[in-house]
Amino acid sequence: MKPHAYDEEGTSWFLTPGERNLLLTLFSRPIDPRQRARLSRTSEALEEQCQSDLAGELENHRSEVRSRLVVLLGAASMATTTTQTPSGTREDSGWILRLTPEDRESFLQALNELRLGAWEQLGRPDPPEVPADLPLNSPNTLHWWNLEIASRFQGRLISEESLE
Amino acid sequence: MPGTIELPTPEIDAEIESKKVRERDYTVIVWDDPVNLMPYVTHVFQQVFGWGREKAQRHMLEVHEEGRSVVVRDSFEKAEYYVHALQKYSLTATLEPAS
Numbered sequence: 001m002k003p004h005a006y007d008e009e010g011t012s013w014f015l016t017p018g019e020r021n022l023l024l025t026l027f028s029r030p031i032d033p034r035q036r037a038r039l040s041r042t043s044e045a046l047e048e049q050c051q052s053d054l055a056g057e058l059e060n061h062r063s064e065v066r067s068r069l070v071v072l073l074g075a076a077s078m079a080t081t082t083t084q085t086p087s088g089t090r091e092d093s094g095w096i097l098r099l100t101p102e103d104r105e106s107f108l109q110a111l112n113e114l115r116l117g118a119w120e121q122l123g124r125p126d127p128p129e130v131p132a133d134l135p136l137n138s139p140n141t142l143h144w145w146n147l148e149i150a151s152r153f154q155g156r157l158i159s160e161e162s163l164e
Numbered sequence: 165m166p167g168t169i170e171l172p173t174p175e176i177d178a179e180i181e182s183k184k185v186r187e188r189d190y191t192v193i194v195w196d197d198p199v200n201l202m203p204y205v206t207h208v209f210q211q212v213f214g215w216g217r218e219k220a221q222r223h224m225l226e227v228h229e230e231g232r233s234v235v236v237r238d239s240f241e242k243a244e245y246y247v248h249a250l251q252k253y254s255l256t257a258t259l260e261p262a263s
Contacts, residue, residue, distance in 0.1 A: 037256075039244075040258050042261070043260065046259065054247075054248065058248075058252065108207070109252055112200070112254045113254055119199045127198055128198055154201065158207050
């Protein structure tokens with residue numbers, strides 16, 4: 001995933017076919033259950049009055065953001081980019097994903113949701129680092145992989161912003 | 165039973181309590197967690213509050229080093245709005261009655 005073009009409406013990103021398929025798969029899966037967010041740590045009155053509204057709003061928001069990203073990824077257009085390498089010119093086929101600033105925020109939120117969902121499935125490890133002795137057949141491998149891959153995409157989106 | 169009138173349960177106490185909750189000022193606190201990445205938290209502060217990078221980083225570091233940062237003090241409605249906005253980004257944010 002790399003920036004392809006900028007204009008006043010946002011940024012176009014070049015995705016390899018593997019990256020697009022991966023993101024479509026990740027955002028099409030059911031959302032991992034999450035521990036509910038608290039509205040207040042000290043006021044029971046606040047929790048009682050407002051918590052159900054917050055929980056419902058967050059759940060709807062998460063679903064809407066994912067659906068929006070699946071639509072955007074589905075609407076990506078095929079493209080070929082040319083890259084100069086030390087050994088000559090290389091052509092890569094892939095997809096162009098256009099993201100408005102609002103879409104980019106949705107993308108970041110959905111990636112973070114994936115990270116936190118995986119982290120909670122792993123039992124909230126602190127620090128959240130892949131254990132050196134993780135067996136390949138561990139049931140946690142997929143969660144660690146989700147955590148890592150979502151972090152990488154998130155890092156790309158944020159580092160692009162700092163270059164703007 | 166003939167001659168007995170069943171009165172509805174008064175809801176006045178709950179309404180007064182709700183009004184009290186909403187009339188005071190609140191602080192929005194962002195709490196440290198081991199999972200949200202530091203550049204991400206900085207980015208969220210910039211987006212949600214419109215802060216420059218320097219101020220956003222200062223608050224992000226406060227969360228990281230002190231365990232929490234007070235990011236807003238305002239009315240109930242505004243504080244609630246900011247907590248919802250921060251929680252949409254999956255930050256650990258709460259609103260607490262201002263002391």
